[in-house]
Amino acid sequence: MTAPGGERTIAVVTAGLTTPSSTRLLADQLAAAVRDTLDGRGIPRRVVTIELRDVAHDLTNNLLTGFPSESLREVLETVVKADALIAVTPTFSASYNGLFKMFFDVLDDKALVGKPVLLGATGGTERHSLVLEYALRPLFAYLQAVVVPTAVYAASSDWGPHATALRARVERAATELVDLISHEPTKPPIDPFANPTPFEDLLKG
Template structure:
């Protein structure tokens, strides 16, 4: 499982949220007898590589390794800070350089952080449509953490959402092992239309 976080601070609330979501998913899978390793990719460390790939048209070795990790993972947690009512440019740019089929069928949990709960709509108006376009398999519960959610008054509700979303991701990973890999193999087995027609004609 891979967690992608686009927070800029060190540590960032996006990274903290990603870690807690990963722990919840891992606990759910552990309860089902599955041990899962979690790799966290902090896009802050790849910012120059991502910009270079956008300009040059191909990723360098460091970014290629990160992209391969996402494409090969059995599940994805994607967390972005919300700026001006949408995901960050760094977050979007990373998924822009990912292969267009890289997330097909992949169990995915989306989450975001922001200064106010008013930004929570960005999950359904920005992140969910983007990952739907990439044909990811998005779990029903998305998690938004505003500044007040980290205080004692809001932490109980945040913990509940984290546990629910993590459990949904864990269940989906358990139900669809290596889904993305299987789907790519299926595409490789597809015979082009022209080739099938030629085979039919030759048999007449």
């Protein structure tokens, strides 16, 4: 575990299949928000982005032989040793894609125990946004990771006029991840109804 005040390493795993991809774009936005939040708190950091498409053949060979290549071993060690993980996948057939699943299949099933994780997914339509809750969260719950409350889904429409709403979700998720990394509790949102004005005072105008 990183000592207080020490450098935090953030591993970013993205399972996009094309270059460029909206999955990589979302991963970059999440990583930038986490980096900026850490910088704002004066916490040194290192962000390492892993494109799974670059090790796709190595993943297949690992599944077939049971042994990782040297390049894949380095990628796996980066994730294992990281202080936190950002994991982003495109939505395929209402779930994460096969490349994403292969990576976490070959990763040791104890590698993410207690590790803070921020989840993200992309898709063509908002109808698939629940993929984060019914597909990704159960996977990382099985791996015993500590997943932040806010997961971020980006549909095609989120990259247009509604980019502001996406940015707000990204920043909230990044803050939650940094709170876990820095061992600071997330502040609950202010309840506007916590201290209501007495009805008698309202009648007085």
